[in-house]
Amino acid sequence: MSPRLGRRRGWGLTMAAAAALAVAGAVTPVASNATGTAATAGNPTACANRVNDTPRKLVDCVTQTDLWAHMVKFQQIADANPGADGHPSRNSGEPGYKASADYVASVMRAAGYNVTLQEYKFPYFSFVGTPVLREESPTPHSFAIGVDFNPGQVVGTTTAKLQPAGGTIVPATPTPSSASGCTAADFAGFVPGNIALIQRGTCTFATKVANAEAAGATAAVIFNEGNPGRTGVFTGGLSGNEHIPVIFTTYDVGASLFGQYVPGTGPVMTVDVKAITDPNRSDWNVIADSKGGDPNNILVIDAHLDAIFGAGMLDNASGSATILDIAQQLKNTNTRNKLRFIWFGGEELGLLGSKYYVSTLPAAELAKIKFDLDADVTATPNYVAGVLDPKDGVTLFGRGPGTAMPPSIFAPSAIGRDFGIDYLNSIGKNHILFSADGTDAFEFQLAGVPASGVLTGQDCCKLASDVALFGGTEGNFEGNVPGTDGGCVDNPFRWCDNLSNNDPVVLTWMSKTFANMVGHMAYDTQVFNAPRPATGHTKAVAPGNHLPTS
DSSP states (O other): OOOOOSOOOTTHHHHHHHHHHHSTTOOOOOOBOTTSSBSSOOOHHHHHHSOOOSHHHHHHHOOHHHHHHHHHHHHHHHHHSBOTTSSBOOBTTSHHHHHHHHHHHHHHHHTTOEEEEEEEEEEEEEEOSOOEEEEEESSOEEOOBTTTEEEOSOOEEEEEEEEEOTTOOSSOOSSOOOOTTSSGGGGTTOOTTSEEEEEOOSSOHHHHHHHHHHTTOSEEEEEOOOSTTOOSOOOOOOOSOOOSOEEEEOHHHHHHHHHHOBTTTBOEEEEEEOEEEEEEEEEEEEEEEOSSSEEEEEEEEEEEOOBSSSSOIIIIIHHHHHHHHHHHHTTTOOOSEEEEEEEESOGGGTSHHHHHHHHHSOHHHHTTEEEEEEEOOOOOTTOOOEEEOTTTOBOTTTOOBOOOOOHHHHHHHHHHHHHHHHHHHHTTOOOEEEOOTTSTHHHHHHTTOOEEEEEOOOSSOBOHHHHHHHOSOSBEEETTEEESSOOSTTOTTOOOOSGGGSOHHHHHHHHHHHHHHHHHHTTOOHHHHSOOOOOOOOOOOOSSOOOOOO
8 A cells, every 4th residue: 555645734734833833942953964964063062061952952962973872882782692592682581681771771870860670571482592494305405594484482303204284285376275284184194203294274373283283293394375475484373382393484495395205205304493481581661751841741752672683773772772862962951841761672572561661650640641752763774754643654564554543642643743744854855654553652642642753664675655755775675785585674583683784874864853853842832731531542452563373
């Protein structure tokens, strides 16, 4: 679906214009040069000591040097704290995440904020080392993780003959037709101890694996069905009740193994999946309050601090660096509204940190939060300039309509949104409106808090329409290398979302865009003084965190 572009005022032109004029200290965004960086670079000494009590002053003091220094530190933290898989990591529940939280906390305390680390628990899972799928005979060959196969989250090790389940259709038909492994009859004659080769299609993966287990299989290899859109490597959702390791492969890998099958001889395969599970692992939100500002009128400024696979430098050290630098530039400023900077954990696992924060906050305290601004990915080399809008925003993935929000959310959200658009206009950048679905801002909206924010998109999936607006390359763009493999972000076993996957120039102008929003909303009166009605909104499930089950 085509993105919904443009600038729409939620309360009408007259009220939006009045809101802009009513903001204390509101000014025209700082001018820019052709690259989108500030025309008048912030003087480090001046910025460290002055009161940045207007958006222009704040924007001027957000510099590439300071932002990139935080990025370098996050990469160093990841490098110094490998996860259980042996790679640099800032994943939730791992030492690299806690070190990131401690770093942010120390910087914020040094800047004079009141800092707390809010602990919560979650079910932790991590692979140990690198899972293995290997053909031992007749053609010895190790398959590439993340390219040829992905493992399910079930541990186990076996070396055994491979045996196809009934119902396999190779070559694949143009439309889905395989019911491989969906009934016990598909395992008639299956030799206990063998590894089951099963084709995707018709029934759930959990059903296929349960039937394989009942037949005595020691592992299950499920290959993609082979129809258009169902050929590449994938990961399927399981029930959690499986007892044998499960491997998901491309159609080509599965079809090749199926073609090699000779009854009684194999091929012989090795499946090896090791993992750590902890149903009660600790994770932390970092919460830092300004010492000044009206405590009954709180502006939350947030980013998620966690990664999903590895260092997580684009998603989301970049947004974390954005709000950390802005917080430092406001350390001498007593804003009208109290500022609460939050770095959330567990966002990549289903908005865990923000859900915990919002759900455990007493109603009286939640009522004091009048607006939320979220920075989620701010340095994509092959960027889009996205601004969050709960009314007209489209989803980042799929580009369909976002979760519907009532007027009590989308109307005031437009005020903060437009300060982002204003700055992008001032530096000659187009913009696209995204919903907050899948971001921590979503949890605030569901709780009745207006919200906006920024994001520069993932490195996986730039559309032709995006290229028309922003330039760049259709598809994905990792660092300076175009590709078609889905990018480094949110893909397992790539371990490539490192510092080189970020553009410091994009990071700078998008951080300035966000700073313009913060600088205005820190002094807002219209949204902050308005009563907030109950939304009556039913909580929805955040998209983007679930695997296909069939």
